[in-house]
Amino acid sequence: MSQKRTIFFLSDRTGITAETLGHSLLTQFEGIEFRQINIPFIQSGASARRARDMINRVAQEEGMRPILFCTLVDEALTAIIAESEGLILDFFGAFINSLEEELGTSSTHTAGRAHGMANVHNYRARIDAMNFSLRTDDGVAEKDYEKADVILVGVSRSGKTPTCLYMALQYGIFAANYPLIEQDLERMGLPQVLQPYRKKIYGLTIEPLRLAQIRGERRPNSRYSDETTCREEVRIAERLFKLEKIPFLNTTTRSIEEIATRIMHETGLMRRFF
């Protein structure tokens, strides 16, 4: 019988940090079914006690102590959680002392700094980047290529739009998007409109079979989603990338996070905020 365990993410703000780190650790364990509960915005003794009681209820019901990934900054609130029957993994406690010692200064112990109050500069950077991506999606605003940090090129449904939006929202990168359409593929060579910007270009490619499947969900039994079409488009696109020495990445088995990070890393782009 496979083990089932309940996991709590406990935080004073969004819980994004607790979830990210907890999830990274949990992926290292196979054959266990994890029920994951996020309790964000624990900002008072009352809400900490409610969380503690919920943890104890689960411990009672399951006869197993829950595992708690905790990023509470306020030690008094952490102490309330620590009264519960769960196993507390205190992320803040684990590292803050080493850091204080190394930096020779006390931490501010301020809750919710990571994803809390909007920093006006950051907010603007990401909204500008997002609006840029939305505006240039599918190559509609060619004059904007000048402003782009990077221009993703690839056949329809190779992963350009989600990657652009992810880069905009997470990193404030101005990512534009140029879909290779039939004329581009027939003519061979870099589309004229892109030629002034070749240094910003990055290619995306994908396995033809996966592409056919993705396109088929949108337009089943069409020429667009036909395996032969997909195979041919991908072949020509990849030949174009090689001929023009455009760096490119196969997106088939990669998450959006990985595609975005690889592009940032390979092109040397820097995120605009954290």
Added chain:
Amino acid sequence: MSQKRTIFFLSDRTGITAETLGHSLLTQFEGIEFRQINIPFIQSGASARRARDMINRVAQEEGMRPILFCTLVDEALTAIIAESEGLILDFFGAFINSLEEELGTSSTHTAGRAHGMANVHNYRARIDAMNFSLRTDDGVAEKDYEKADVILVGVSRSGKTPTCLYMALQYGIFAANYPLIEQDLERMGLPQVLQPYRKKIYGLTIEPLRLAQIRGERRPNSRYSDETTCREEVRIAERLFKLEKIPFLNTTTRSIEEIATRIMHETGLMRRFF
């Protein structure tokens, strides 16, 4: 003189976990300037040694040891990084033993699980959610409200679009978007098209002055960005929310992460993947 320190995020895949947790900790220290360098995709001895040498170079140049946030899973690679002169904060090492003990099983020690190989189910869920958000942005496809998990309602530029896209990409949530335009505000009462879906509606509001500023960047000196217009629109929108008992949130000082998390938390929506 303010202290400057160099921070490295070292990981075998994207570095998102290392950056998230490192950044959370660093926000607790004020008056120190942090230079943050992400070295992702450390998957071989050679790349670990390159990272180690770079850390040592920085230590030499700065006469201060860099701080290393490390999420490498492979112990042999971590050992190479630990040879460097930096202060290593080993996230994996800090918690994995407690977890192994608690779960009574060994971890798989597999690199890059958190943001690595695309899980086809997750990939589809987020792309479907993203396409849904793009399609329903600014209320163009009313029949889609049926499919929505949540419908964000607010005046133009109150933060609906970035929140919808964030919820789609991070949580796979189908978030639609209904902008309150002049007619809606004049008529008072919930717009007819939304009435069947009132349980899914969540309101966004914003400080009128901030709204005027945001709108002014787009259309300066217009009626749209005029302070009086903004004040009036916000006043009526908030009255509508109260009258119709629609839960709502002021986005002015909140990051997109916090807006999204609060909506998820208050409406009880669950993320579709990690």
